[in-house]
Amino acid sequence: xxxxxxxxxxxxxxxxxxxxxxxxxxxxxxxxxxxxxxxxxxxxxxxxxxxxxxxxxxxxxxxxxxxxxxxxxxxxxxxxxxxxxxxxxxxxxxxxxxxxxxxxxxxxxxxxxxxxxxxxxxxxxxxxxxxxxxxxxxxxxxxxxxxxxxxxxxxxxxxxxxxxxxxxxxxxxxxxxxxxxxxxxxxxxxxxxxxxxx
Amino acid sequence: xxxxxxxxxxxxxxxxxxxxxxxxxxxxxxxxxxxxxxxxxxxxxxxxxxxxxxxxxxxxxxxxxxxxxxxxxxxxxxxxxxxxxxxxxxxxxxxxxxxxxxxxxxxxxxxxxxxxxxxxxxxxxxxxxxxxxxxxxxxxxxxxxxxxxxxxxxxxxxxxxxxxxxxxxxxxxxxxxxxxxxxxxxxxxxxxxxxxxxxxxxxxxxxxxxxxxxxxxxxxxxxxxxxxxxxxxxxxxxxxxxxxxxxxxxxxxxxxxxxxxxxxxxxxxxxxxxxxxxxxxxxxxxxxxxxxxxxxxxxxxxxxxxxxxxxxxxxxxxxxxxxxxxxxxxxxxxxxxxxxxxxxxxxxxxxxxxxxxxxxxxxxxxxxxxxxx
Numbered sequence: 001x002x003x004x005x006x007x008x009x010x011x012x013x014x015x016x017x018x019x020x021x022x023x024x025x026x027x028x029x030x031x032x033x034x035x036x037x038x039x040x041x042x043x044x045x046x047x048x049x050x051x052x053x054x055x056x057x058x059x060x061x062x063x064x065x066x067x068x069x070x071x072x073x074x075x076x077x078x079x080x081x082x083x084x085x086x087x088x089x090x091x092x093x094x095x096x097x098x099x100x101x102x103x104x105x106x107x108x109x110x111x112x113x114x115x116x117x118x119x120x121x122x123x124x125x126x127x128x129x130x131x132x133x134x135x136x137x138x139x140x141x142x143x144x145x146x147x148x149x150x151x152x153x154x155x156x157x158x159x160x161x162x163x164x165x166x167x168x169x170x171x172x173x174x175x176x177x178x179x180x181x182x183x184x185x186x187x188x189x190x191x192x193x194x195x196x197x198x
Numbered sequence: 199x200x201x202x203x204x205x206x207x208x209x210x211x212x213x214x215x216x217x218x219x220x221x222x223x224x225x226x227x228x229x230x231x232x233x234x235x236x237x238x239x240x241x242x243x244x245x246x247x248x249x250x251x252x253x254x255x256x257x258x259x260x261x262x263x264x265x266x267x268x269x270x271x272x273x274x275x276x277x278x279x280x281x282x283x284x285x286x287x288x289x290x291x292x293x294x295x296x297x298x299x300x301x302x303x304x305x306x307x308x309x310x311x312x313x314x315x316x317x318x319x320x321x322x323x324x325x326x327x328x329x330x331x332x333x334x335x336x337x338x339x340x341x342x343x344x345x346x347x348x349x350x351x352x353x354x355x356x357x358x359x360x361x362x363x364x365x366x367x368x369x370x371x372x373x374x375x376x377x378x379x380x381x382x383x384x385x386x387x388x389x390x391x392x393x394x395x396x397x398x399x400x401x402x403x404x405x406x407x408x409x410x411x412x413x414x415x416x417x418x419x420x421x422x423x424x425x426x427x428x429x430x431x432x433x434x435x436x437x438x439x440x441x442x443x444x445x446x447x448x449x450x451x452x453x454x455x456x457x458x459x460x461x462x463x464x465x466x467x468x469x470x471x472x473x474x475x476x477x478x479x480x481x482x483x484x485x486x487x488x489x490x491x492x493x494x495x496x497x498x499x500x501x502x503x504x505x506x507x508x509x510x511x512x513x514x515x516x517x518x519x520x521x522x523x524x525x526x527x528x529x530x531x532x533x534x535x536x537x538x539x540x541x542x543x544x545x546x547x548x549x550x551x552x553x554x555x556x557x558x559x560x561x562x563x564x565x566x567x568x569x570x571x
Contacts, residue, residue, distance in 0.1 A: 053250050053251065057243065057247050060243050061243070064236070064240065064243070064273065067276045067277055067280060068236055070280040071279075071280045071284070073228060073284070139341075142340050142349060145349040145350060145353055146353045148350070148353075149350055149354055149357060150353075150357070153357055171361065171365055171368065171370070172361060172364075174364045175357060175361035175363070176357065176360070178363070179356065179357055
C-alpha cells in the first residue's frame with residue numbers, strides 16, 4: 001500500500017515537473033527564421049510575393065503558439081514543433097519555385113530581347129534607305145534619333161539581365177518591343193510610300 | 199499494526215486532500231490569472247496578411263508598417279509578460295497593441311484598395327492623354343530642326359511612356375505612375391521647347407504677310423519681276439507684273455527656324471533683299487547663282503544690337519554671300535543659309551531676273567494653325 005502511494009506521488013510530481021519544464025523549440029524557431037531569410041535573399045518576395053507572405057504568416061502563427069504554450073502551466077510544444085519543422089521544408093520548396101520563376105522570367109526577357117535586337121537591326125538597316133525629301137528630312141532625323149534611344153534601351157536591358165534584375169528587364173524589354181515594332185512599321189510605311197524596295 | 203495502518207490511511211487521505219486542494223486552487227488561480235490576448239493577436243495577424251494581399255505595403259506603406267510594428271510589439275509584450283509570475287502578468291498593453299495593429303491593418307488595406315482603384319483609373323486617363331498629345335505633336339516635331347539633346351529627351355520620354363503602359367498592364371500602378379511622371383517631364387520639356395520655337399517663329403507672321411503683299415504689289419506697280427521665298431513651305435515663288443509665274447521647290451539653311459544672325463549659324467535671312475550679281479560658269483560652284491545684298495541695313499542693325507547686348511559673341515561676324523543658287527533638289531534643308539534650287543529651275547529663274555530684282559524672304563505664308571493642320 002505504502003509502495004503504491006509513493007509511486008502515485010512520484011508519478012504526479014514527475015508529470016508536473018515534465019509538464020512545467022517542456023523544452024522551448026528554440027532550434028526549430030531559429031531554423032525556421034533562417035530558412036525564411038534565405039528565401040527572402042532568393043527574392044521570393046519579388047517573384048512569388050503571395051507564397052512568401054504565406055510562409056511568413058506560418059512562422060507568425062507558430063511563434064504565437066509558442067508564446068501561448070509558454071504562458072501555460074502544463075506546456076506542450078509538440079504540435080508547434082511539427083509546424084516549425086515544416087517551415088524550412090516549405091521554404092526549400094518556395095526557394096526552388098522562386099528559382100524556377102526567376103529562370104522563366106529571365107528566359108522570357110532574353111527571348112524578347114533577342115527578337116527586339118533582330119528587329120532593331122532591321123530597323124537600323126532600313127533606316128539607311130529612308131528617303132531624305134524636303135518634308136521627310138526632319139521626320140527621318142527623328143526616326144534615327146529614336147532608333148539611337150532604342151539602341152540605348154536595349155543595352156540597358158542587357159545590363160539589367162547581367163545584374164540579375166530579371167523582372168525589371170522583362171518589363172523594360174516589353175516596352176522597348178512596342179517601340180521597336182512601331183518604328184519598324186513606320187519605317188516600312190515610309191519606304192512603301194516612297195516605292196523603295198526593302 | 200492497526201495503529202500503523204490507520205496512520206498510513208490518514209497520511210494518504212491528507213495527501214489526497216492536499217492534492218485535490220492544490221489542483222482545485224491551481225485551477226482557480228489559472229482561471230483568475232490574466233489571459234494573453236491570443237484572439238486579438240491572431241486577428242491582427244490575419245488583418246495584416248489580408249492588407250498585404252491587397253498590396254497595402256505598396257499603396258499605404260506607412261500605415262501598413264505601423265500595423266506590423268504594433269503587431270510585433272504586441273507579441274514582444276506577450277513574451278515579456280510570459281516571463282513574469284503567472285499571477286503578476288498584465289496583458290492590457292499587449293491587447294491594446296494587438297487591437298491597434300488590427301485597426302491599422304484594416305485601414306491600410308482599405309486605403310490600398312481605394313488608392314489602387316483610383317490610381318488605375320487616373321493612370322489610364324493620363325497615359326491615354328499623353329499618348330494622344332505625343333501623336334498630335336509628331337507632325338510638328340517631325341518638321342522642325344530640333345537639336346539632338348531635345349530629340350533624345352523626347353524619344354526617352356516616349357520610351358518611358360511605353361514602360362508606364364507595360365507596368366500598368368502588369369498591375370504595377372506605382373511603377374507605372376513613376377514612369378509616367380518621368381515620361382511627362384521629358385516630353386513636356388521637348389514640347390515646351392518646340393512650342394516656344396514655333397510660337398517665336400510665327401510671332402512674325404503678320405509682318406511676313408505684309409512683306410509678301412508689298413512684294414507682289416511692287417511687282418504689279420512696277421510691272422517687274424519679284425521673288426518671294428517661303429522658308430516654312432520650302433517654296434520659291436516668281437511673280438511677274440504682280441502675277442505668280444513660277445513656283446519652285448527651295449531648300450534653305452539647316453537651322454531655318456528664325457532669321458540669320460551671324461556667320462555660320464546655318465540660318466537663312468528674312469527680309470527685303472535685291473539681286474546684286476548674276477553668277478554663272480566658273481563664278482559659282484553651284485551651277486548658277488544670284489547673289490543677294492545680305493546683310494541689308496536692318497541685318498546690320500540687329501547684328502550690332504546683338505553683339506552690344508551680349509546675345510552673340512564679340513568675335514562673331516555677320517556673314518555674307520547669301521545666294522539663290524543651283525545644286526538643290528536634295529530634298530533637305532542643307533545649305534549654310536543660301537536658297538538652293540534645282541539646276542533646271544535655276545535656268546528658268548536665271549533668265550527672268552536681273553540685278554536689282556527684289557527678293558523677299560519670309561518665314562511662312564500661312565499662319566501657325568494652318569501650317570500644322
